[in-house]
Every structure is written in structure tokens, then in C-alpha cells.
Amino acid sequence: MHEVQIAYPETKPTLRATASGNEIFCIIRKKWLVSTPEEWVRQNFLLYITEVLQYPPSLIAVEKKIELGELTKRFDILVYDQQHKPHIIVECKSMQITLTEQVLHQALGYYTVIQSTYLVITNGPSSYLFERKNDSLGVIISLPSFSYKNH
Numbered sequence: 001m002h003e004v005q006i007a008y009p010e011t012k013p014t015l016r017a018t019a020s021g022n023e024i025f026c027i028i029r030k031k032w033l034v035s036t037p038e039e040w041v042r043q044n045f046l047l048y049i050t051e052v053l054q055y056p057p058s059l060i061a062v063e064k065k066i067e068l069g070e071l072t073k074r075f076d077i078l079v080y081d082q083q084h085k086p087h088i089i090v091e092c093k094s095m096q097i098t099l100t101e102q103v104l105h106q107a108l109g110y111y112t113v114i115q116s117t118y119l120v121i122t123n124g125p126s127s128y129l130f131e132r133k134n135d136s137l138g139v140i141i142s143l144p145s146f147s148y149k150n151h
């Protein structure tokens with residue numbers, strides 16, 4: 001696998017301290033969440049998708065349930081294309097988690113159900129990107145930016 005360094009925007013997630021602990025604002029769900037290390041990575045990646053790659057928030061789903069055989073799981077981020085077909089699925093881990101084959105297999109479980117064009121696993125500083133071509137996944141070094149050309 002080829003590790004990619006994401007060029008995150010200068011904008012950082014909005015944080016606040018409350019009586020019950022620190023919270024982070026989700027730009028997609030438009031609500032405050034408990035600020036965990038994984039949520040920090042997820043919110044930074046959402047800023048990258050919306051500010052750098054220019055995907056509209058209306059095409060992004062966060063932490064939605066999917067069925068994996070007998071199990072119900074939640075994916076981290078799913079970006080749709082203009083036809084509302086799954087385009088990019090992202091599995092986020094906290095910065096302390098090493099991106100191993102086990103993490104990739106977890107993401108592949110979601111991918112087999114969702115069948116997006118792109119698959120990403122990230123812990124913030126490190127990311128691995130894949131593209132589906134001819135029913136197999138190949139390693140890539142960047143994700144496509146949003147384009148209005150495909151209307």
C-alpha cells in the first residue's frame with residue numbers, strides 16, 4: 001500500500017468546552033458531538049472533502065447504519081456523486097491507531113456493501129486511497145475533486 005499525506009485546509013474543526021467535557025461541531029450533521037480522537041480525524045477529513053475537494057455537504061453522509069450480513073454497522077463518511085451513487089467511502093481511525101490490514105479489512109466490509117468508486121482509510125496524518133477499476137481495487141495517490149460537469 002502507498003501512504004498518502006492529505007493536504008488538509010487551514011480551517012480546523014470548531015471546539016467548545018462544556019460542563020460534561022469537550023465537544024466538536026459536525027459541519028455535515030450540524031450538531032455538537034463529544035470530541036473523541038476519532039471524531040477529530042473525521043471532522044478534519046470532512047473539512048478536506050468540502051473545502052479542498054469542493055464536494056457540497058448535501059452529497060455527504062456521516063455515520064449512517066448499514067447491514068453487513070447479520071451485523072448492523074456504521075460507516076464513517078460516504079460521499080455521493082451527482083447521481084447520488086456512492087462515490088467515496090472513508091473509514092476514520094484516531095491518530096493513535098496504525099492503519100493495518102485489519103483496518104483495511106474493516107473498510108472493505110463496508111465497501112462490499114456500498115460499492116463506491118473510491119475507498120479511503122485514514123488516521124489523519126496517514127491515509128491510503130483506492131479506486132475501483134474492473135471489479136478490483138487499485139492504489140491511487142489522490143482523490144478527485146467535485147465537478148459540476150457530470151450533470
